[in-house]
Amino acid sequence: MPRLWRAIDRVSDTSAILSDVMVVVIAAMLFVEVILRYGLNMPTIWTQDVAVALQLWFTYLAMAHALRHREMIRITAIAGMLGPNGRRAVEAFSLLVVLAFSLMAVWFATDIMMDSIRLGRRQPTMLEMPNWISELPVIIGFALLALQALGDLIRIPYRPAPEFSAAPEAELDTESAA
16 A cells, blocks of 8 residues: 555655646746747737637646645644544544545546547637536546545544644734734
């Protein structure tokens, strides 16, 4: 099992790196578009469509990494008052909800994407990019999120109980006061 856990974590980290690269590519594309459009009066027809598609890809690909590093939004007011077993139970419940929602999202998004392919749906823009290109990252992203949630759920008994504290918020308060 430890080898499987490391593989799941590597997939999450690799998808986050791909997301980072996509952000840089989007910035470069938009920079070039500004130069072409306003500097040379030669706008492109593809920049907006490709930038939006890449934004969808990097958003959904980064979800598993965010879960792995506990960077998703969490409400911890009550969980922080619980003992170690209570915190593990809250963590397990949260991961089960993420897993269930992710599997539902994969199911429904796959159905939507298959309809788009079958019907030949395209974006209503000059580039007319096929819709499935923007729908596929939802499937992949939620599948990766489900895999990470399952891996984290299995690991709960082998890790220390999660800590739920207001420490990050306290650090922000200290920084804003300075």
